Amino acid sequence: MQGASIPFAGRYLRAIVVASGLMAGGLAPAAAQSAQQLRWCNNEDGATSDMAIDGCTALIKSGNYSGRNLAIAYTNRGSAYDDKRDEDRAIADHDQAIRIDPKLDLAYNNRANAYGRKGEADRAIADYDTAIRLNPKFAMAYNNRGNNYRRKRDYGRAIADYDAAIRINPKFADAYNNRGIAYDDSGEKDRALADYTSAIRCDPKFAFAYNNRGLINREKGEYDAAIADFDKAIAINVRYTSAYRNRGYAYVRKGDYAQAILDLTIVLAIDDRDTEAYAGRGVAYEKTGDYDSAIADFESIVAISPQDATALNNRGYAHFYRGDFADAAADLSRAMPTDPYPSLFRFLAQSRAGQTAFDLESAAQRINSRDWPYPVFEFYLGRLDAEALLAAAQKPEQRCEALFYLGEWLTLQGDRAGARQRLEEAVGSCPKSFIEHTGAQAELRRLGP
Numbered sequence: 001m002q003g004a005s006i007p008f009a010g011r012y013l014r015a016i017v018v019a020s021g022l023m024a025g026g027l028a029p030a031a032a033q034s035a036q037q038l039r040w041c042n043n044e045d046g047a048t049s050d051m052a053i054d055g056c057t058a059l060i061k062s063g064n065y066s067g068r069n070l071a072i073a074y075t076n077r078g079s080a081y082d083d084k085r086d087e088d089r090a091i092a093d094h095d096q097a098i099r100i101d102p103k104l105d106l107a108y109n110n111r112a113n114a115y116g117r118k119g120e121a122d123r124a125i126a127d128y129d130t131a132i133r134l135n136p137k138f139a140m141a142y143n144n145r146g147n148n149y150r151r152k153r154d155y156g157r158a159i160a161d162y163d164a165a166i167r168i169n170p171k172f173a174d175a176y177n178n179r180g181i182a183y184d185d186s187g188e189k190d191r192a193l194a195d196y197t198s199a200i201r202c203d204p205k206f207a208f209a210y211n212n213r214g215l216i217n218r219e220k221g222e223y224d225a226a227i228a229d230f231d232k233a234i235a236i237n238v239r240y241t242s243a244y245r246n247r248g249y250a251y252v253r254k255g256d257y258a259q260a261i262l263d264l265t266i267v268l269a270i271d272d273r274d275t276e277a278y279a280g281r282g283v284a285y286e287k288t289g290d291y292d293s294a295i296a297d298f299e300s301i302v303a304i305s306p307q308d309a310t311a312l313n314n315r316g317y318a319h320f321y322r323g324d325f326a327d328a329a330a331d332l333s334r335a336m337p338t339d340p341y342p343s344l345f346r347f348l349a350q351s352r353a354g355q356t357a358f359d360l361e362s363a364a365q366r367i368n369s370r371d372w373p374y375p376v377f378e379f380y381l382g383r384l385d386a387e388a389l390l391a392a393a394q395k396p397e398q399r400c401e402a403l404f405y406l407g408e409w410l411t412l413q414g415d416r417a418g419a420r421q422r423l424e425e426a427v428g429s430c431p432k433s434f435i436e437h438t439g440a441q442a443e444l445r446r447l448g449p
Helices: 029-041 049-062 067-083 087-100 105-117 121-134 139-151 155-168 173-185 189-202 207-219 223-236 241-254 257-270 275-287 291-304 309-322 325-332 340-352 360-364 374-380 386-392 396-412 416-429 435-447
Strands: none
Touching: 029 049, 029 067, 049 067, 067 087, 067 105, 087 105, 105 121, 105 139, 121 139, 139 155, 139 173, 155 173, 173 189, 173 207, 189 207, 207 223, 207 241, 223 241, 241 257, 241 275, 257 275, 275 291, 275 309, 291 309, 309 325, 309 340, 309 435, 325 340, 340 360, 340 374, 340 396, 340 435, 360 374, 374 386, 374 396, 386 396, 396 416, 396 435, 416 435
């Protein structure tokens, strides 16, 4: 699972208001106050969004600014409103800046940012077009326009814009990172990895780029490299929940479930409605045999999102592992009909609970007969024997699954010795991430020594 959404890392650009009639030193108290408001409007002195708004408002009302300086005060205040997600006020201020100075490229860029946040990508792109026409060397506008093309899934134009931004400014870390995202989304993982590395080279404190590179490394199965990247992102920003979540998932895939649980618990301490963190931690608990905690985590997801089919499936699997077959069957009966594996587990759970098992034939008909796990359905329906099932499993991961489902069938038949042999083979051959690996371990615990 992709843990986190990947941030665009787009930046807002504020102009610097040129001081009008203020001396550098020896200011009277009123002048000193004006100088402070000027610095806030310029986003200096660690100004918050509210401080920037107050500073720019004071400058606008002072009557001391006109022309480009007044327009800049409006667009700076608009960007501060945008930081507060008050896009309508932001756009109104950028509109006013453009009325005062129609050639102020920064105002078009900043209004485009607000349109982009509102989801109005086409209006945003039109404003970036104008900003670039007014200033063909405006690297930030190319970068930001690329972000909006990417949102529209127009990866070719997005990458062309990032290319232009990088040509103008070869040390533009955001443009490398954002181009990496576009390559990543379009399936060019190696080029994405190279761009994230370039972003980090330009800005060694770029937490987003470390996180994004970590995701690529995790997808490639390079778990130690991924964890190292997430470590860096967290060291830069200790409250970066996506990095903790993504590192937790890397630990799950690596098989270090204790570390996974620690990371995902940190995420949930920050945001107790993070369903991805509950899902990952639930899987980690399953892998350690703590089915009670796993079920509790999946129940938390269902409480937040009652129709989450994946959470219901996972809770069903956890009930099966724990031996609560009736509860497992109830959850798995709500599975997506296109997924064959919950159907197989539902059949097994109902059979173990003494219920009338549902119609496997109808589930089998939804699978292409040439695809896996169709032979497992054929075996359970009595149309293949055990030898033919194993022969149909052409790939190692298919054979491991066949061994598990054969072991479960032997359990239903009361053949404990035969079941144990097949389940032990499944544990030895299935990847740890497979539900069949976890299921085989749970069944072996029930079978006892």
